[in-house]
Amino acid sequence: MDNEHDVLKYNFGLVGKDISYSFSRAYFSEKFKNENLPHTYQNFDLQDISEIESEIASTQNLKGLNVTIPYKEAIIPYLDKLNKKATKIGAVNTIKISKKGKLIGYNTDYYGFKHSIKPHLEQHHKSALILGTGGASKAIAYALKKMGITYHYLSRTNKKGVDFTYNELTEDLIEKHKIIINCTPLGTFPDVNICPNIPYDGISKGHILYDLIYNPEVTKFLEIGGLQGATTINGLDMLKLQAEKSWDIWNQ
Structure with a gap:
């Protein structure tokens, strides 16, 4: 880090809703x-993403922002530029503000997920189910693709890009997909007794269950997976890794 950053005081923040x-x-x-x-x-707790312009304008020495649910895709029209990975992913969780005030969008969720799941991967982890279709799920899909893992999207409703609805899920499908990633908010504190409605009996010790949620540390989704013998991972390491990657970008 250069000396300029040691001396000057900068502001950073998180853009989201109910955060x-x-x-x-x-x-x-x-x-x-x-x-x-x-x-x-x-925290920039916005009821609507359109509020972002006035928030940025009224915050002095703003150098970087993180973006969380539900604005990872909605933020894009307000940016001046996207880096290549963010363009391919179609979602942004990090914004760098240049000296000229330009807003440049990046995605570090991809990096955080990839490096947090990698140590757990074995030969048989060839296909994944992604629960949910929001901005975070796009980064997960991009990371899986880069690692040579096929994936299918799962959602409540049958829309474009969705491979299965929850109603169509069978134990057989669960058995075939040895990685299951929860990208939905189901099970987040305080609603800790809720979990995605999937046939958990299809889960075995060959599975990885990965939950982007970190509060609680062990969600109902992970708890049930653990009882079935699966490897379980929560979202904390991903968050730390993506945060440090954001910090690197802001200080480039």
Whole structure:
């Protein structure tokens, strides 16, 4: 990091909706404190994405933003430029603000997911089911593709890009897809007794169940998977990895 960053105080923040629980604010505030950096990190809790323009205009020395649910796709029209990976993924979770005030979109969810699941992958992990079709799921799909893992999208309704609805899921389909990734908010605190409605009896010790949720640490989805002998991973490592990648981008 250059000397300029040691001296100047910058603002960073998270764009989302109902984000008082946010991982990012606590993570970066702690990071700035530990590394003796004068920066601040705040939440931009927006009821509508159109509010982003006035928020950016009224925040001095804003250098970078993270973006979370439900704005990872909705933010794109407000950006001046996307990097190649974000363009291919079609979702943004990191924004760099240039010295001239240009907003450049990146995706670090892809990086976080790839590097957090990689140590757990074995030969038989060849196909995945992605539960949910939001912005985060697009980064997951891109990472799987790059790792040579085939995937199918699962959603409540039969729409473009969806391979199966929950009603069509069978134990046989679960058995065939040895990686199951929950990209839905089902099971997030405080609604901890909810989980995606899939045939859990098809899960075995050969499976990986990955939940993007990190609060609670063990969701109902992971708990049931664990009882079936599956390897279970929550979203915490992915979040830490994507946060550090965001930090690298802001400081390039």
